Amino acid sequence: MRPDPSPTVRQWRVPATLPALKLAGAVALLALALLLDEGDPVQLGLAVVAAAALAAWAARDLVAPVRLAVGPEGVTVVQGFAGRRRLSWSTVERVTVDRRARLGLTSEVLEIDAGESLHLFGRLDLGAEPADVAEALHEARPR
The missing domain is CATH 1.20.5 (Single alpha-helices involved in coiled-coils or other helix-helix interfaces)
Incomplete structure (x- = not known):
């Protein structure tokens, strides 16, 4: 094989x-x-x-249907109308999920902090729950 x-x-x-x-x-x-x-x-x-x-x-x-991709080298995010930006793992400082409750509704946003830029993704951007995507990003990141 x-x-x-x-x-x-x-x-x-x-x-x-x-x-x-x-x-x-x-x-x-x-x-x-x-x-x-x-x-x-x-x-x-x-x-x-x-x-x-x-x-x-x-x-x-x-x-640009793909909003976020992750691989061994880093993360690729959509930028602008339909552009792409590659963020190496060394530039990704933090991956978090921001949860906010307002008027009885809770919203979640995936935040990818790359130092000079902050990339935000909601559930409809990802087609998945932001918490699940954050977990997958943490697992994909090299130790």
Whole structure:
């Protein structure tokens, strides 16, 4: 048996249904604006701008669905609209999960502190619970 030449890389990505929901929301927003159109160009213009923003947000999910990847060399995070940034393990200072309770709801955000940059990921960015991803990152980090 030959050893696997490629190191194990784990990836976390946006759930496939999320961009579809965003695009459906943009279409529904436009349809609603046209249905309720009373000849007000400002109302229609705002609906078009909001729908375009929602469609651009969905496009980002389609262009760069993988938000976070981890391998033996370090972590790759999405940066900007669809760029990628490689963070070596030596630059990653801390991986934590920030939990906040507000109005009866608890939210979790994965924080990757790389000194000069801080990268934040929610459950919908990762398609998994941030605590589970943080645990996987801690396991993947070389000792």
